[in-house]
Amino acid sequence: DVKVTQSSRYLVKRTGEKVFLECVQDMDHENMFWYRQDPGLGLRLIYFSYDVKMKEKGDIPEGYSVSREKKERFSLILESASTNQTSMYLCASSLVRGNSDPSNYGYTFGSGTRLTVV
């Protein structure tokens, strides 16, 4: 019954590496989001996309980029990983146009990727 899948649960990368975090949803949602979550800071929006090949900066886009080549897939890219990007990364999706399942009108989150940059 998994609807939003993040490719890795835990990831350890070295400083300077290029890191790809993948997210796939199977609910035909138009919107997709990447958040990071750090203790005491809540969920902070990095980037979001409302359509294929479209992207919008969130509140903390510096050091990140995204790619959305297909509707179901939204990738977060750390061009050159740094230790201050050690965090929990959460992907989410949501509908723009309605369908019959009310719970799908909100956000559906993946399980998260805990990234450690050493």
Next chain:
Amino acid sequence: DAKTTQPPSMDCAEGRAANLPCNHSTISGNEYVYWYRQIHSQGPQYIIHGLKNNETNEMASLIITEDRKSSTLILPHATLRDTAVYYCIVRAKTSYDKVIFGPGTSLSVIP
């Protein structure tokens, strides 16, 4: 900034009802109230949502005031597994708008 405000933390005795408040005084007419919870190290999970009528499902009840400026999530018989951070957000049912999550309420259910 988040459009909702919630108390940072609450305690509840196991087996008792947990009542989690949320203020959303600037809510628009087409915006729904959504509640999510996040158990440690997992992604937030949908609990319930509502527009203006009270709602109930197998997980919780949602009470929305008549003026829609505040709401309360009720967990009728809290268990230790309900210990989590609870987020209240408002958004239109279908929207391009990004949503800002506030820090939520950290609920501790005490044996």
